[in-house]
Amino acid sequence: MAVPQLALFWTVCLLPGHLALPLSREAGDVSSLQWEQAQNYLRKFYLHDSKRKEGNGNSLVIKLKEMQKFFGLPMTGKLSPRTVEIMQKPRCGVPDVAKYSLMPGSPKWQSRKVTFRIMSYPSDLPRLTVDQIVAKALRMWSEQIPLNFRRVRWGTADIMIGFATGDHGDSFPFDGPGNTLGHAFAPGPGLGGDAHFDGDEQWTDGDGDGAEVNFLYAATHEFGHSLGLSHSSVPESVMYPTYKNGHPKDFGLTEDDIEGIQRLYDIPDARPTSLLKLVPSNERHIK
Numbered sequence: 001m002a003v004p005q006l007a008l009f010w011t012v013c014l015l016p017g018h019l020a021l022p023l024s025r026e027a028g029d030v031s032s033l034q035w036e037q038a039q040n041y042l043r044k045f046y047l048h049d050s051k052r053k054e055g056n057g058n059s060l061v062i063k064l065k066e067m068q069k070f071f072g073l074p075m076t077g078k079l080s081p082r083t084v085e086i087m088q089k090p091r092c093g094v095p096d097v098a099k100y101s102l103m104p105g106s107p108k109w110q111s112r113k114v115t116f117r118i119m120s121y122p123s124d125l126p127r128l129t130v131d132q133i134v135a136k137a138l139r140m141w142s143e144q145i146p147l148n149f150r151r152v153r154w155g156t157a158d159i160m161i162g163f164a165t166g167d168h169g170d171s172f173p174f175d176g177p178g179n180t181l182g183h184a185f186a187p188g189p190g191l192g193g194d195a196h197f198d199g200d201e202q203w204t205d206g207d208g209d210g211a212e213v214n215f216l217y218a219a220t221h222e223f224g225h226s227l228g229l230s231h232s233s234v235p236e237s238v239m240y241p242t243y244k245n246g247h248p249k250d251f252g253l254t255e256d257d258i259e260g261i262q263r264l265y266d267i268p269d270a271r272p273t274s275l276l277k278l279v280p281s282n283e284r285h286i287k
Ligand SMILES: [Zn+2]
Pocket: 092, 093, 094, 221, 222, 225, 231, 240, 241
């Protein structure tokens, strides 16, 4: 797949007609600000496939029902308080209606060796801490599949990792503190595999509380996309789209995440760690 999934989604999103009719006023009893936020949310995270016509005015209600279905809410098509509450949570910037599984040959890394490079750092975490967290997050995945991650310090890596604010050159500008925390691209050339984090967040390696966001949580989630996973609707999973506060010591992949990544990389029931191979290199690697 030559074109990163996210870029493809964005192209679809910009097709004429998507700015058409707003949600019906009967869709719920909410403020006009909440109306606007809900419409922006649905347009950003619930993208239509190109075959569906958008001109009938029900498109946002259909998206709203899709969103409610994804989050396990009653599919009323109305903006209930619980629906609005979920829409306001900090989350990943990758859409929930992913089509990875519909693309010919689900995107994944074909080589056992995948390189990564840390391009930039946030202002509120020491570089060494960021390095260690990136290593730990990648290791969580590589313990489940026969991939080796190898760090490179120059040139182009498969997974380019960086912190950026606002518009940062990939048509998916970040939005300041809160809301979108990061995004990543499915495996492929160019932007494929790259993971970006919003430099306007307050990143922490401790308990993410209030305005602070735990970097290990966000990194592990985004690297799931970098490996080819889309969002899961299982609330406990790492690949659930909204960010959860919690204690880093308790954090790890769930059964759902492991099942997803092992299915994608064709791992049978056998213990996957036995398939791992050492990288014959003096460059730092993670396994
Ligand atoms: Zn995500």
